[in-house]
Amino acid sequence: MQYGFDNEKYLKIQSEHIKERIAKFGDKLYMEFGGKLFDDYHASRVLPGFEPDSKLKMLMQLKDDAEIVIVISAVDIEKNKIRGDLGISYDMDVLRLRDEFMARGLSVNSVVITHFNGQASAEAYRKRLENMGIRVYYHHTIEGYPNNVALIDSEDGFGKNDYVVTTKPLVVVTAPGPGSGKMAVCLSQLYQENKRGIKAGYAKFETFPVWSLPLSHPVNMAYEAATADLDDVNMIDPFHLDAYGETAVNYNRDVEIFPVMNALFDDIYGSSPYKSPTDMGVNMIGSCISDDEVCREASRQEIIRRYYTALCNFADGKATEAEVNKIALVMKKAGITTSYRKATVAAKERMDVSGVATAAIELEDGAILTAETSPLLGPSAALLLNALKHQARIAHNVKLIPQTMIEPIAKTKVTFLHGHNPRLHTDEVLVTISMMSLLDENCKLALEQLPSLAGAQVHSTVMLSEVDRKTFSKLGIGLTCDPVRKLRDRQRNPEPEDE
Numbered sequence: 001m002q003y004g005f006d007n008e009k010y011l012k013i014q015s016e017h018i019k020e021r022i023a024k025f026g027d028k029l030y031m032e033f034g035g036k037l038f039d040d041y042h043a044s045r046v047l048p049g050f051e052p053d054s055k056l057k058m059l060m061q062l063k064d065d066a067e068i069v070i071v072i073s074a075v076d077i078e079k080n081k082i083r084g085d086l087g088i089s090y091d092m093d094v095l096r097l098r099d100e101f102m103a104r105g106l107s108v109n110s111v112v113i114t115h116f117n118g119q120a121s122a123e124a125y126r127k128r129l130e131n132m133g134i135r136v137y138y139h140h141t142i143e144g145y146p147n148n149v150a151l152i153d154s155e156d157g158f159g160k161n162d163y164v165v166t167t168k169p170l171v172v173v174t175a176p177g178p179g180s181g182k183m184a185v186c187l188s189q190l191y192q193e194n195k196r197g198i199k200a201g202y203a204k205f206e207t208f209p210v211w212s213l214p215l216s217h218p219v220n221m222a223y224e225a226a227t228a229d230l231d232d233v234n235m236i237d238p239f240h241l242d243a244y245g246e247t248a249v250n251y252n253r254d255v256e257i258f259p260v261m262n263a264l265f266d267d268i269y270g271s272s273p274y275k276s277p278t279d280m281g282v283n284m285i286g287s288c289i290s291d292d293e294v295c296r297e298a299s300r301q302e303i304i305r306r307y308y309t310a311l312c313n314f315a316d317g318k319a320t321e322a323e324v325n326k327i328a329l330v331m332k333k334a335g336i337t338t339s340y341r342k343a344t345v346a347a348k349e350r351m352d353v354s355g356v357a358t359a360a361i362e363l364e365d366g367a368i369l370t371a372e373t374s375p376l377l378g379p380s381a382a383l384l385l386n387a388l389k390h391q392a393r394i395a396h397n398v399k400l401i402p403q404t405m406i407e408p409i410a411k412t413k414v415t416f417l418h419g420h421n422p423r424l425h426t427d428e429v430l431v432t433i434s435m436m437s438l439l440d441e442n443c444k445l446a447l448e449q450l451p452s453l454a455g456a457q458v459h460s461t462v463m464l465s466e467v468d469r470k471t472f473s474k475l476g477i478g479l480t481c482d483p484v485r486k487l488r489d490r491q492r493n494p495e496p497e498d499e
Helices: 007-024 041-046 054-060 074-079 090-103 120-131 182-195 218-226 238-244 252-269 292-315 321-334 342-354 379-391 403-416 426-436 441-447 466-474
Strands: 028-033 066-073 107-116 136-140 170-174 200-205 234-236 249-251 358-362 368-372 457-460 478-481
Touching (some): 007 054, 007 200, 028 182, 041 218, 041 292, 066 074, 074 090, 074 107, 074 120, 090 107, 107 182, 120 136, 136 182, 170 182, 182 200, 218 234, 218 292, 218 321, 238 252, 292 478, 342 358, 342 368, 358 379, 368 379, 379 426, 379 441, 379 457, 403 426, 426 441, 426 466, 466 478
Parallel strands (some): 028 200, 066 170
Antiparallel strands (some): 358 368, 358 457
16 A cells, blocks of 8 residues: 555644643543544545544543543434444444443443434434443534524523533543534533533544645545535635634534634633634644645545445435535546546446456556456456455466355355355455465465555446445455446346345
8 A cells, every 4th residue: 555644643743732732721621523533444545544543542542531422413313324434323333432442441421312302213222322321411403503602502502401421631522423413512511511610621633624735635525525415515714714814624514613612612711712613623634644646546536436335325225316416526626537447447348348247456556457247256256366366476367266166155155045146255255265275375375465455446337245345345445336236247147246
C-alpha cells in the first residue's frame, strides 16, 4: 500500500491538542467524537496510513479520567439502519462497541436514545438494554431544532431531556455512525450541568471535513459522499471567516447549531469561548497528510465506491434515489466518472466478451487482472486466486486448488447443506489453500501474499454475497459492484452469485 498519511505524527499532535482543550474548562468536558471512535475504515481508505483505531489509541492515554456515553437515534433503531462496513445494525453495534471499550478497560457510562418520540422499537430496545444492566436515557425531538434557540435553551427544550449522570472529568460521546445526535447530547448536558451548578465545556474530536483543506479537495468531497444519506453539505464556515478573515471548511449541521452553542455558553460563562464551529473542533488531520496526491487518489476511489454502494442499496430498497443522485453530483464536482476506475472498465470489457459475470482487480503495481464465473468458482473467488498467484509470481496456468478438491466441497454445499450455489466463495478458497499450504509450496507462497493486496481495487459485474464483501473488506481491498443480482451466461447459463 502507498501511504499518504503519517499516523504516528497524528497520534502525537492530536492528543496534545486534546489535553490542551481539556485544560481550558473547569469541572467537566464533553467531547464529541466525530466519525467512528472504533473501526474508522472510511478514514483509513481516504487517508492511506491512517489506522482505524487511532482515536481509540489516543483515548486509552486518558482512560483514567474518561467515561464513554454511546448515542443511538430512535429513528435509526426504527429503520434498522445498517453499518455498511460491518454489515450489522446500529442497535447491535452499540453492544459491540460497549464490549470493545470495556474489554480495553474503558468505562462505559450509559446509552442515550436520541430523537425519541415514543417509538415502540426504541422503548423495546431500552428494556432490552436495561435487562442487561445498562443505564439508558431518552433525549427527545425538539420542534424547530436547531434554529429555535429560545425553545431549545429552555425547560421545554433541553430541560425535558433525561439528565445523564456522569462522574469523570472527560465524557466521550460517541455513536455507531453519523446523524445519531451526539452534539445535541453534549449541548443538552451542558444545559443540565449548568442547572446543577457544574461548569462544563464542550469540544469536538473532529475528523471530517478537514477544515484546513479546500472544499474541492477529494478528501472533503469523499466525506460528503459518505454522508449523502444525511443531507450533509460541506461549506465554508461563515463564522470563522467573519471572526478571523480565514477560510475554513465545516459542514452544515455544525454551522446550523453554532448559535445554540453560543447561547448556551452565554448562559453558562457570560460569553462563548468559541468564535466559530471550526474553533470547537480539534482536528489535526490536515497537518499529517504526508503525500497529498496519494490521499487525493484514494479519495476519488472512495467517491466512486460510495456511488456503487448507493446504487446497490437502492436496488435492494435500502437507499433513496436522492442519495444516489447526490453522490453522482459529488462525482461530477470531482471531475470523475465510473470509467475513472480501471478495475470497473476491465471487468465490463471481459463481461462484454464472455457474457458471464466477471470481476477485475487493480493491484498496487498497476497490474490489472480479470476473472469470470465458472461452474465451480464465482468471479470474485477466481479473481482472488489469480491475484495471489500474480503477487507470488506463480504461473497463471498453475491451479492452486485442483478441480478434484473443489468438486466434493461443491457437492457438500448443494447436496447436504441444500444450497443453490455450488461455487466456492472467497473465504472458502482461502480456507482451502490454507489447508493445502502444509503440503503445497505454491499455496504457502500464495497465502503469504494476502497482506500485499491491501489498497487494491476490485469491481464485480454482479452484486456479491455478504461473505465475499466482508472478505475483501478485511483484506483492505476497495470493492465496487454493479447493481445487478444475476447475469446469465449466453452459452453456459450459470446460476448467479447468491448469499
